[in-house]
Amino acid sequence: MDIPTDLSMGDRIRLLRESRGMSREVLAGMCGRGPDWLKKIESGERPLRANALILRLAAALQLTDASVITGTCGVEQPVHLGRLRHEGMPAIWDAVMSRRLAPLAPATPPSPVALQARVDQTWRLWHTSAHNRTEVLALLPDLIRDSETAARALSGEDRRAALVAASDVYRLTGQATAYIAPAELAWVVADRALATAQDADQPAAIAAAAWNMGNILRETSYADDALRVVTEAADLIRPHLDTGPDDWRGIYGALQLHAAVTSARGGREGDAWRYWKAGDQVAKSLPAAYVHPSTVFGRANVDFHAISVATDLKKSGTALSLADDIDPDAMPSTERRARLWVEIARGHLQRGDTTAALHVMQKAQSIGTETVQFTPAALTAVTDLWRTAPRALRPEAAQLAEKIGLREVG
Structure with missing residues (x-):
């Protein structure tokens, strides 16, 4: 019509x-x-x-x-x-939604140590591959089934370790299927990550799963619930920070940054910078080279989040000024570097500088193809570029749109 x-x-x-x-x-x-x-x-x-x-x-x-x-x-x-937008999704759907009700009894239950090593290796792939969704989605079905099998077949401390690994697997599944999974799958995955972590009764795993749940809640417009979940998780893990390993402080810092962005998107400037400063203090308490293995919390990610907070608050001048002082290569995550350039492009668009925004979005796409292809902020930025690009740059904007699955029309 x-x-x-x-x-x-x-x-x-x-x-x-x-x-x-x-x-x-x-x-x-x-x-x-x-x-x-x-x-x-x-x-x-x-x-x-x-x-x-x-x-x-x-x-x-x-x-x-x-x-x-x-x-x-x-x-x-x-x-x-x-229902399933990516070629790797049917196998994920089957692994998650066709869960066996009767417990499996393998001859030799999977080793929780070996299982956790596979999970950690897949997280590294997520953060380093330009085609991270495709490559990680191919590995997840076996990881999901093996982690479920281990959690059911083992007992005692081995079972607790297997439950932590299972929670990690479901968190990674949530990351890899974000924006391409049906809503029902996203909620099931987030809930299983939290439930298995709670079953393991391990504060850091619970906090990490809450960080993941907060992502789902925020992206589906339940910002208040997202903020509640991550602040409750921070309260839960805070008493353990003095005696726990660095990664416990790392996930605590990631929760603060999550709350900062959630507050910024709601226009709550004071709260946003208060949470960001709390994350900044955590980063200062950790070794300079520290990076959390899944959330990539660390010095560079705190600095990256300052740009996100400023951009979400529509403070483009502040965001771009902060970006001038950042070394993107300090971030070991390719996925996170690509998202940084998307944030910088958003800042340029807020100021009406389409030439700079186009250049930056092209850089983001060259760094992390699938990060840009499947991230709503990137899709919106490219769409805005096509609408506002000067005539001389319109062919480049259309070419970028094609690369991430948007088609030139008219």
Whole structure:
């Protein structure tokens, strides 16, 4: 149907919904939300920024292009109407959702030490590969099944170690399937990561799983719940920091940075910088070269998060000034470096400098192809670039869009 170009996003959603004869209750329910949420979206009372929710609405409305909802022109954002967006997802779905109810009895239960070593190695792959989703997704089904088997077959301290490894596996599954998994899978994975950590009764594992749960909550617009989960986890692990290993302080610092970004996205500037400073103090208490193995918390990540906080607070001048003083190569995670350049591009876009933003987004894409391809902030930045790029740069913007799965139209 032809939709007037001057309609807001909320008006577009309402028009599309009504044209299909759908009630608010039905459409909202298909997105895992209530009718009051959708009513506020349609009226403009509540902004819709989460790309995952935009894609979910588009799929529920049977649209093949999410730009019909957003009103962006020039770049088509395909909507995958099927449940599994990546070729590696069917095997993940089977491993997670086809969980055996009867416990397995292998001749030799998997060693929790060897299992944890495999998990740690896969985390390293996640942080170092430009095609991290594809490569990690290929390894996860066996890791999921082996960790479940070990947790059921072992007992005592071996079982506790296997449960910690299983929690790590589910956290990694949540990271690798973010923005490409159906909502039900994302929630199951996050809940299992937390449940297995609690079963192990290991504070650092619980805190790490809470950090993961906070990511899911924040990205699905439950910011208050995300903040509650990570602050409760910080309270849980805080009494153990003086006697625990460095990684316990590392996850505590990661929780502070999570709270900082969550607060910044909600416009709570004072809280955002208060949490960031708490993370900064943790980094100062750790060895200069310290990096947490899964969250990559450390000196460089604290500095990177300062840029994210400033960008989310719409303080582009501050964000870009901070970026001038950062050495991106100090971060050992390729995935995190790519996301840093996305944040810098967002800062340039806030200032209207599309030339700089395009250059930076091209750099982000060259560093971490799949990080840019599957990150909503990157997709939004590229879409904005296509809409605002000078005519001379439009071919480059279109080429970048094609590389991350957006198609030039019109």
